[in-house]
Amino acid sequence: MSGAATISAAQAEADMRHWLERAVIGLNLCPFAKAVHVKQQVHYATYLDGGDAGLMDALLAEARALADSAPSLRDTTLLIAPNTLTDFLDFNDFTLRAERRLTRAGFEGVFQLASFHPLFQFAGSEPDDLANATNRAPYPTLHLLREDSVSRAVEAFPDAGDIFERNIETLESLGAAGWAALDVGPGGAHR
Numbered sequence: 001m002s003g004a005a006t007i008s009a010a011q012a013e014a015d016m017r018h019w020l021e022r023a024v025i026g027l028n029l030c031p032f033a034k035a036v037h038v039k040q041q042v043h044y045a046t047y048l049d050g051g052d053a054g055l056m057d058a059l060l061a062e063a064r065a066l067a068d069s070a071p072s073l074r075d076t077t078l079l080i081a082p083n084t085l086t087d088f089l090d091f092n093d094f095t096l097r098a099e100r101r102l103t104r105a106g107f108e109g110v111f112q113l114a115s116f117h118p119l120f121q122f123a124g125s126e127p128d129d130l131a132n133a134t135n136r137a138p139y140p141t142l143h144l145l146r147e148d149s150v151s152r153a154v155e156a157f158p159d160a161g162d163i164f165e166r167n168i169e170t171l172e173s174l175g176a177a178g179w180a181a182l183d184v185g186p187g188g189a190h191r
Helices: 009-025 033-038 055-068 088-104 130-135 147-156 160-182
Strands: 042-046 076-080 111-116 141-146
Touching: 009 033, 009 042, 009 076, 042 055, 055 076, 055 088, 055 111, 055 141, 088 111, 111 130, 111 147, 130 160, 141 147
Parallel strands: 042 076
Antiparallel strands: 076 141, 111 141
């Protein structure tokens, strides 16, 4: 990441909390996020190195730490990588490798891996398609979710399959200007 300023752990975490509160919870993009946020069960970890070589090790360490923690204390982990994988296609490739690595490490059926990126783009979509904002965050982020927690949340939310479509409707009604006004990009928590 040459030429770009290095982001600190404190800034990365503040920006991610701001994004979670304003976009994910504020727009109800994930109806399951508010409960774990309010109960302070979201663990924020930051990988500050500029290369992705150690990010896989950091992800596996966070998976082990999450597995060793009681869900009532730590139900989910956001591993933020603000200084690496700024290219979305590189990040997407890394995410696929990370899923395989988690499986080989024995976490299949234990965790799901979700991914967020400032330039997230669904296959077949245009870069400015607002649907992409459902997976856009201030920084490249790997989200470890407990399978058991996801299953319970889906059971409690009868129309879980409709979340994605509802999110697209929400974002389209908000519009590009409305999304921009949320100010949930890098530094948004500090303005």
